[in-house]
Amino acid sequence: MDWWQKFISLKSTEEVELKRKKLVFYMLSYLCSLIILYFANQQSGDNSAVKVTLNVLGIFFIINAVLSHFHQRFKVSVILCSIGISILVLYLAYSGGNQNTGLYWILPFPIVYFVFFGYFNGLIGNILVYFALMALLFNPGILEATYRSVEISRFLASYLVAMILCLIAEYFRFQSYVELTMLNFNKQKQANTDALTKLPNRRFIDNILLESATINPEKYFPMTVVITDIDHFKKVNDTYGHDTGDLALVHIANLLKENCRGSDIVSRIGGEEFLLIFPQTGISIGLSICEKLRQLIEQNTITRENQPITLTASFGVSQALTLFDFEQAKKQADILMYDAKKAGRNQICGG
Numbered sequence: 001m002d003w004w005q006k007f008i009s010l011k012s013t014e015e016v017e018l019k020r021k022k023l024v025f026y027m028l029s030y031l032c033s034l035i036i037l038y039f040a041n042q043q044s045g046d047n048s049a050v051k052v053t054l055n056v057l058g059i060f061f062i063i064n065a066v067l068s069h070f071h072q073r074f075k076v077s078v079i080l081c082s083i084g085i086s087i088l089v090l091y092l093a094y095s096g097g098n099q100n101t102g103l104y105w106i107l108p109f110p111i112v113y114f115v116f117f118g119y120f121n122g123l124i125g126n127i128l129v130y131f132a133l134m135a136l137l138f139n140p141g142i143l144e145a146t147y148r149s150v151e152i153s154r155f156l157a158s159y160l161v162a163m164i165l166c167l168i169a170e171y172f173r174f175q176s177y178v179e180l181t182m183l184n185f186n187k188q189k190q191a192n193t194d195a196l197t198k199l200p201n202r203r204f205i206d207n208i209l210l211e212s213a214t215i216n217p218e219k220y221f222p223m224t225v226v227i228t229d230i231d232h233f234k235k236v237n238d239t240y241g242h243d244t245g246d247l248a249l250v251h252i253a254n255l256l257k258e259n260c261r262g263s264d265i266v267s268r269i270g271g272e273e274f275l276l277i278f279p280q281t282g283i284s285i286g287l288s289i290c291e292k293l294r295q296l297i298e299q300n301t302i303t304r305e306n307q308p309i310t311l312t313a314s315f316g317v318s319q320a321l322t323l324f325d326f327e328q329a330k331k332q333a334d335i336l337m338y339d340a341k342k343a344g345r346n347q348i349c350g351g
Protein backbone atom coordinates (compact mmCIF):
# COMPACT_ATOMS: atom_id res chain seq x y z
CA MET A 1 0.00 0.00 0.00
CA ASP A 2 1.18 3.51 -0.82
CA TRP A 3 2.43 5.13 2.43
CA TRP A 4 0.28 8.13 1.73
CA GLN A 5 -2.99 6.19 1.66
CA LYS A 6 -2.79 5.47 5.38
CA PHE A 7 -2.64 9.13 6.17
CA ILE A 8 -4.50 10.80 3.39
CA SER A 9 -7.74 12.12 4.53
CA LEU A 10 -10.34 13.28 2.13
CA LYS A 11 -11.63 14.74 5.37
CA SER A 12 -11.26 18.32 4.25
CA THR A 13 -13.41 17.96 1.11
CA GLU A 14 -15.85 15.61 2.82
CA GLU A 15 -16.27 18.09 5.65
CA VAL A 16 -16.97 20.91 3.19
CA GLU A 17 -19.51 18.69 1.40
CA LEU A 18 -21.23 17.78 4.68
CA LYS A 19 -21.35 21.45 5.65
CA ARG A 20 -23.00 22.26 2.30
CA LYS A 21 -25.59 19.50 2.83
CA LYS A 22 -26.34 20.70 6.35
CA LEU A 23 -26.78 24.30 5.23
CA VAL A 24 -29.14 23.25 2.44
CA PHE A 25 -31.04 21.02 4.86
CA TYR A 26 -31.48 23.81 7.43
CA MET A 27 -32.37 26.46 4.86
CA LEU A 28 -34.91 24.17 3.19
CA SER A 29 -36.38 22.97 6.48
CA TYR A 30 -36.82 26.42 8.02
CA LEU A 31 -37.81 28.26 4.85
CA CYS A 32 -40.20 25.56 3.56
CA SER A 33 -41.86 25.14 6.93
CA LEU A 34 -42.50 28.89 7.13
CA ILE A 35 -44.03 28.85 3.64
CA ILE A 36 -46.10 25.77 4.51
CA LEU A 37 -47.31 27.34 7.77
CA TYR A 38 -48.16 30.58 5.94
CA PHE A 39 -50.24 28.69 3.37
CA ALA A 40 -51.82 26.53 6.07
CA ASN A 41 -53.11 29.55 7.95
CA GLN A 42 -53.63 32.20 5.27
CA GLN A 43 -54.42 30.43 2.03
CA SER A 44 -56.07 27.11 2.78
CA GLY A 45 -59.57 28.60 2.81
CA ASP A 46 -62.17 26.61 4.69
CA ASN A 47 -60.54 23.25 4.11
CA SER A 48 -59.74 22.31 7.69
CA ALA A 49 -58.14 18.94 6.79
CA VAL A 50 -55.62 20.75 4.55
CA LYS A 51 -55.06 23.34 7.30
CA VAL A 52 -54.40 20.70 9.95
CA THR A 53 -52.16 18.53 7.73
CA LEU A 54 -50.06 21.49 6.54
CA ASN A 55 -49.71 22.80 10.10
CA VAL A 56 -48.64 19.37 11.37
CA LEU A 57 -46.08 18.93 8.57
CA GLY A 58 -44.76 22.50 8.90
CA ILE A 59 -44.22 22.05 12.64
CA PHE A 60 -42.70 18.58 12.04
CA PHE A 61 -40.08 20.06 9.62
CA ILE A 62 -39.14 22.74 12.16
CA ILE A 63 -38.86 20.30 15.10
CA ASN A 64 -36.87 17.82 12.98
CA ALA A 65 -34.41 20.57 11.96
CA VAL A 66 -34.10 21.96 15.50
CA LEU A 67 -33.50 18.48 16.98
CA SER A 68 -30.81 17.76 14.39
CA HIS A 69 -28.70 20.55 15.94
CA PHE A 70 -28.55 18.53 19.16
CA HIS A 71 -27.72 15.02 17.99
CA GLN A 72 -25.03 13.59 15.74
CA ARG A 73 -27.28 11.60 13.40
CA PHE A 74 -27.72 14.07 10.59
CA LYS A 75 -28.66 11.30 8.13
CA VAL A 76 -31.65 10.33 10.28
CA SER A 77 -32.91 13.93 10.19
CA VAL A 78 -32.52 14.00 6.40
CA ILE A 79 -34.43 10.73 5.99
CA LEU A 80 -37.23 11.94 8.31
CA CYS A 81 -37.41 15.21 6.38
CA SER A 82 -37.67 13.32 3.07
CA ILE A 83 -40.45 11.12 4.45
CA GLY A 84 -42.27 14.28 5.55
CA ILE A 85 -41.81 15.79 2.08
CA SER A 86 -43.11 12.62 0.40
CA ILE A 87 -46.18 12.68 2.63
CA LEU A 88 -46.69 16.38 1.82
CA VAL A 89 -46.36 15.75 -1.94
CA LEU A 90 -48.79 12.83 -1.92
CA TYR A 91 -51.21 14.68 0.34
CA LEU A 92 -51.21 17.74 -1.94
CA ALA A 93 -51.96 15.50 -4.93
CA TYR A 94 -54.66 13.62 -3.00
CA SER A 95 -56.40 16.64 -1.50
CA GLY A 96 -55.71 19.21 -4.20
CA GLY A 97 -54.61 21.64 -1.47
CA ASN A 98 -56.45 24.93 -1.66
CA GLN A 99 -58.81 25.12 -4.66
CA ASN A 100 -57.16 22.25 -6.51
CA THR A 101 -53.81 24.05 -6.78
CA GLY A 102 -51.90 21.23 -5.02
CA LEU A 103 -50.21 19.90 -8.14
CA TYR A 104 -48.47 23.24 -8.81
CA TRP A 105 -46.86 23.17 -5.35
CA ILE A 106 -45.43 19.71 -5.89
CA LEU A 107 -43.18 20.78 -8.77
CA PRO A 108 -40.35 22.34 -6.70
CA PHE A 109 -39.82 19.12 -4.75
CA PRO A 110 -37.91 16.82 -7.18
CA ILE A 111 -34.76 18.85 -6.49
CA VAL A 112 -34.94 18.15 -2.75
CA TYR A 113 -34.39 14.40 -3.15
CA PHE A 114 -31.32 15.04 -5.32
CA VAL A 115 -29.87 17.59 -2.91
CA PHE A 116 -30.36 15.28 0.07
CA PHE A 117 -29.39 11.94 -1.45
CA GLY A 118 -27.15 12.63 -4.46
CA TYR A 119 -27.93 11.83 -8.06
CA PHE A 120 -28.43 8.06 -7.78
CA ASN A 121 -30.46 7.71 -4.59
CA GLY A 122 -32.19 10.98 -5.41
CA LEU A 123 -33.30 9.50 -8.72
CA ILE A 124 -34.62 6.37 -6.99
CA GLY A 125 -36.51 8.52 -4.47
CA ASN A 126 -37.99 10.65 -7.24
CA ILE A 127 -39.02 7.63 -9.31
CA LEU A 128 -40.78 6.09 -6.29
CA VAL A 129 -42.66 9.34 -5.63
CA TYR A 130 -43.44 9.67 -9.34
CA PHE A 131 -44.97 6.18 -9.49
CA ALA A 132 -46.91 6.82 -6.28
CA LEU A 133 -48.26 10.05 -7.82
CA MET A 134 -49.23 8.21 -11.03
CA ALA A 135 -51.00 5.52 -8.99
CA LEU A 136 -52.94 8.23 -7.15
CA LEU A 137 -53.75 10.47 -10.09
CA PHE A 138 -54.83 7.66 -12.41
CA ASN A 139 -57.30 6.44 -9.77
CA PRO A 140 -59.67 9.38 -9.43
CA GLY A 141 -61.94 7.25 -7.25
CA ILE A 142 -59.55 7.43 -4.32
CA LEU A 143 -58.79 11.16 -4.70
CA GLU A 144 -60.46 13.88 -2.72
CA ALA A 145 -59.59 16.43 -5.41
CA THR A 146 -60.89 16.38 -8.96
CA TYR A 147 -58.45 17.03 -11.80
CA ARG A 148 -59.06 17.21 -15.54
CA SER A 149 -57.06 14.55 -17.37
CA VAL A 150 -55.16 17.23 -19.33
CA GLU A 151 -54.10 18.75 -16.00
CA ILE A 152 -52.80 15.38 -14.80
CA SER A 153 -50.79 14.68 -17.95
CA ARG A 154 -49.30 18.23 -17.96
CA PHE A 155 -48.35 17.86 -14.32
CA LEU A 156 -46.73 14.44 -14.81
CA ALA A 157 -44.81 15.71 -17.87
CA SER A 158 -43.58 18.80 -15.95
CA TYR A 159 -42.53 16.64 -12.98
CA LEU A 160 -40.59 14.38 -15.36
CA VAL A 161 -38.84 17.37 -16.98
CA ALA A 162 -38.01 18.89 -13.57
CA MET A 163 -36.65 15.51 -12.45
CA ILE A 164 -34.42 15.10 -15.54
CA LEU A 165 -33.06 18.67 -15.29
CA CYS A 166 -32.27 18.22 -11.60
CA LEU A 167 -30.66 14.84 -12.32
CA ILE A 168 -28.36 16.39 -14.96
CA ALA A 169 -27.41 19.27 -12.65
CA GLU A 170 -26.74 16.99 -9.65
CA TYR A 171 -24.83 14.41 -11.71
CA PHE A 172 -22.36 16.96 -13.08
CA ARG A 173 -22.08 18.72 -9.71
CA PHE A 174 -21.10 15.37 -8.22
CA GLN A 175 -18.57 14.71 -10.99
CA SER A 176 -16.89 18.05 -10.39
CA TYR A 177 -16.89 17.33 -6.63
CA VAL A 178 -15.05 14.04 -7.32
CA GLU A 179 -12.57 15.83 -9.59
CA LEU A 180 -11.92 18.57 -7.03
CA THR A 181 -11.48 15.94 -4.32
CA MET A 182 -8.89 14.08 -6.39
CA LEU A 183 -7.15 17.34 -7.24
CA ASN A 184 -6.97 18.20 -3.56
CA PHE A 185 -5.72 14.68 -2.76
CA ASN A 186 -2.96 14.88 -5.38
CA LYS A 187 -1.88 18.39 -4.33
CA GLN A 188 -1.68 17.30 -0.68
CA LYS A 189 0.27 14.22 -1.67
CA GLN A 190 2.66 16.27 -3.81
CA ALA A 191 3.23 18.81 -1.05
CA ASN A 192 4.10 16.05 1.45
CA THR A 193 6.27 13.89 -0.80
CA ASP A 194 9.95 14.18 -1.62
CA ALA A 195 10.09 14.45 -5.42
CA LEU A 196 13.25 12.38 -5.86
CA THR A 197 12.78 9.41 -3.52
CA LYS A 198 8.97 9.53 -3.27
CA LEU A 199 9.31 9.26 0.50
CA PRO A 200 7.36 11.49 2.88
CA ASN A 201 9.14 14.80 3.44
CA ARG A 202 9.68 17.13 6.40
CA ARG A 203 6.32 18.86 5.89
CA PHE A 204 4.60 15.50 6.26
CA ILE A 205 6.37 14.85 9.57
CA ASP A 206 5.68 18.32 10.95
CA ASN A 207 2.03 18.47 9.92
CA ILE A 208 0.28 15.25 9.05
CA LEU A 209 2.22 12.79 11.19
CA LEU A 210 2.14 15.01 14.27
CA GLU A 211 -1.59 15.59 13.78
CA SER A 212 -2.16 11.84 13.54
CA ALA A 213 -0.01 11.23 16.64
CA THR A 214 -1.92 13.91 18.54
CA ILE A 215 -5.23 12.24 17.70
CA ASN A 216 -4.06 8.64 18.30
CA PRO A 217 -0.98 8.76 20.56
CA GLU A 218 -1.46 5.08 21.54
CA LYS A 219 -0.72 4.09 17.91
CA TYR A 220 2.73 5.70 18.08
CA PHE A 221 4.24 5.82 21.56
CA PRO A 222 6.67 4.71 22.83
CA MET A 223 8.50 5.28 19.54
CA THR A 224 12.09 5.04 18.34
CA VAL A 225 13.28 8.11 16.45
CA VAL A 226 16.25 7.72 14.11
CA ILE A 227 18.25 10.17 12.04
CA THR A 228 20.43 8.55 9.43
CA ASP A 229 22.82 10.31 7.10
CA ILE A 230 24.79 8.87 4.18
CA ASP A 231 28.54 9.04 4.78
CA HIS A 232 30.79 11.08 2.52
CA PHE A 233 27.98 11.69 0.13
CA LYS A 234 29.64 14.77 -1.28
CA LYS A 235 32.39 12.47 -2.54
CA VAL A 236 29.84 10.35 -4.43
CA ASN A 237 28.55 13.47 -6.16
CA ASP A 238 32.04 14.83 -6.84
CA THR A 239 33.42 11.52 -8.12
CA TYR A 240 30.52 10.08 -10.09
CA GLY A 241 28.34 13.09 -10.80
CA HIS A 242 25.06 14.39 -9.49
CA ASP A 243 22.97 11.81 -11.40
CA THR A 244 24.74 8.97 -9.62
CA GLY A 245 24.27 10.85 -6.36
CA ASP A 246 20.53 10.95 -7.06
CA LEU A 247 20.56 7.27 -7.93
CA ALA A 248 22.31 6.53 -4.63
CA LEU A 249 19.68 8.50 -2.70
CA VAL A 250 16.84 6.56 -4.36
CA HIS A 251 18.71 3.31 -3.71
CA ILE A 252 19.11 4.07 0.03
CA ALA A 253 15.50 5.30 0.27
CA ASN A 254 14.21 2.03 -1.25
CA LEU A 255 16.48 -0.06 0.92
CA LEU A 256 15.26 1.66 4.09
CA LYS A 257 11.63 1.52 3.00
CA GLU A 258 11.68 -2.12 1.93
CA ASN A 259 13.36 -3.27 5.13
CA CYS A 260 11.15 -1.46 7.60
CA ARG A 261 7.66 -2.51 8.70
CA GLY A 262 4.59 -1.07 6.98
CA SER A 263 3.79 0.90 10.12
CA ASP A 264 7.26 2.50 10.25
CA ILE A 265 7.82 5.89 8.68
CA VAL A 266 10.80 6.44 6.45
CA SER A 267 11.13 10.06 5.39
CA ARG A 268 13.71 12.23 3.68
CA ILE A 269 14.17 15.41 5.67
CA GLY A 270 17.25 16.88 4.01
CA GLY A 271 19.83 16.34 1.27
CA GLU A 272 21.19 12.95 2.31
CA GLU A 273 19.46 12.80 5.67
CA PHE A 274 16.57 10.50 6.55
CA LEU A 275 14.27 10.47 9.56
CA LEU A 276 12.97 7.03 10.53
CA ILE A 277 10.17 6.55 13.01
CA PHE A 278 9.40 3.16 14.51
CA PRO A 279 6.04 3.43 16.30
CA GLN A 280 5.36 1.34 19.39
CA THR A 281 8.99 0.31 19.47
CA GLY A 282 11.33 0.47 22.45
CA ILE A 283 14.88 1.72 22.01
CA SER A 284 16.56 -1.72 22.22
CA ILE A 285 14.49 -3.11 19.31
CA GLY A 286 14.99 0.22 17.50
CA LEU A 287 18.76 -0.15 17.83
CA SER A 288 18.70 -3.70 16.44
CA ILE A 289 16.58 -2.60 13.44
CA CYS A 290 19.11 0.16 12.76
CA GLU A 291 21.98 -2.32 12.93
CA LYS A 292 20.19 -4.46 10.33
CA LEU A 293 19.68 -1.39 8.12
CA ARG A 294 23.28 -0.25 8.54
CA GLN A 295 24.55 -3.66 7.39
CA LEU A 296 22.13 -3.74 4.46
CA ILE A 297 23.33 -0.33 3.24
CA GLU A 298 26.94 -1.43 3.48
CA GLN A 299 26.32 -4.74 1.73
CA ASN A 300 24.05 -3.52 -1.08
CA THR A 301 26.35 -1.63 -3.38
CA ILE A 302 25.13 0.35 -6.38
CA THR A 303 26.78 -0.15 -9.74
CA ARG A 304 27.94 2.55 -12.11
CA GLU A 305 29.67 1.61 -15.37
CA ASN A 306 30.14 -1.92 -13.97
CA GLN A 307 31.89 -0.47 -10.93
CA PRO A 308 30.39 -1.15 -7.51
CA ILE A 309 30.03 1.87 -5.26
CA THR A 310 29.81 1.05 -1.58
CA LEU A 311 27.72 3.39 0.51
CA THR A 312 27.54 3.56 4.27
CA ALA A 313 25.43 5.54 6.69
CA SER A 314 25.63 6.80 10.25
CA PHE A 315 22.70 6.51 12.64
CA GLY A 316 21.57 8.47 15.69
CA VAL A 317 18.88 6.66 17.67
CA SER A 318 16.68 8.12 20.37
CA GLN A 319 13.24 7.48 21.82
CA ALA A 320 10.07 9.41 22.56
CA LEU A 321 7.73 8.09 25.23
CA THR A 322 5.04 10.73 24.59
CA LEU A 323 4.20 13.34 21.99
CA PHE A 324 5.85 16.01 24.17
CA ASP A 325 9.19 14.18 23.89
CA PHE A 326 9.10 13.98 20.10
CA GLU A 327 10.91 17.21 19.19
CA GLN A 328 13.53 16.59 21.87
CA ALA A 329 13.98 12.98 20.64
CA LYS A 330 14.55 14.28 17.09
CA LYS A 331 17.19 16.75 18.29
CA GLN A 332 18.83 14.05 20.39
CA ALA A 333 18.90 11.63 17.42
CA ASP A 334 20.55 14.35 15.30
CA ILE A 335 23.24 14.97 17.94
CA LEU A 336 23.83 11.21 18.25
CA MET A 337 24.10 10.89 14.47
CA TYR A 338 26.88 13.50 14.50
CA ASP A 339 28.53 11.55 17.33
CA ALA A 340 28.46 8.48 15.04
CA LYS A 341 30.09 10.55 12.28
CA LYS A 342 32.77 11.79 14.66
CA ALA A 343 33.40 8.25 15.89
CA GLY A 344 34.32 7.14 12.36
CA ARG A 345 30.97 6.84 10.47
CA ASN A 346 29.13 3.67 9.37
CA GLN A 347 27.94 3.12 12.92
CA ILE A 348 25.07 3.67 15.31
CA CYS A 349 24.98 5.90 18.37
CA GLY A 350 22.03 5.78 20.68
CA GLY A 351 20.48 4.63 23.85
Ligand SMILES: Nc1nc2c(ncn2[C@@H]2O[C@H](COP(=O)(O)OP(=O)(O)OP(=O)(O)O)[C@@H](O)[C@H]2O)c(=O)[nH]1
Nearest residue numbers: 229230231232233234235237242245246271272341
Ligand atom coordinates in the same frame (compact mmCIF):
# COMPACT_ATOMS: atom_id res chain seq x y z
N1 LIG B 1 22.85 14.08 -5.91
C1 LIG B 1 22.27 14.75 -4.91
N2 LIG B 1 23.07 15.30 -3.96
C2 LIG B 1 22.51 15.97 -2.96
C3 LIG B 1 21.10 16.11 -2.88
N3 LIG B 1 20.85 16.84 -1.75
C4 LIG B 1 22.05 17.11 -1.18
N4 LIG B 1 23.05 16.58 -1.89
C5 LIG B 1 24.50 16.65 -1.65
O1 LIG B 1 24.85 15.91 -0.49
C6 LIG B 1 26.14 16.38 -0.07
C7 LIG B 1 26.18 16.40 1.41
O2 LIG B 1 27.50 16.70 1.76
P1 LIG B 1 27.99 16.93 3.25
O3 LIG B 1 26.90 17.63 4.02
O4 LIG B 1 29.32 17.58 3.20
O5 LIG B 1 28.06 15.52 3.87
P2 LIG B 1 28.87 14.24 3.44
O6 LIG B 1 29.74 14.47 2.24
O7 LIG B 1 27.87 13.13 3.29
O8 LIG B 1 29.76 13.99 4.68
P3 LIG B 1 29.34 13.36 6.05
O9 LIG B 1 27.86 13.56 6.20
O10 LIG B 1 30.10 14.12 7.06
O11 LIG B 1 29.71 11.94 5.99
C8 LIG B 1 26.32 17.74 -0.71
O12 LIG B 1 27.34 17.65 -1.69
C9 LIG B 1 24.98 18.03 -1.37
O13 LIG B 1 25.14 18.75 -2.57
C10 LIG B 1 20.30 15.55 -3.91
O14 LIG B 1 19.07 15.64 -3.93
N5 LIG B 1 20.92 14.88 -4.90
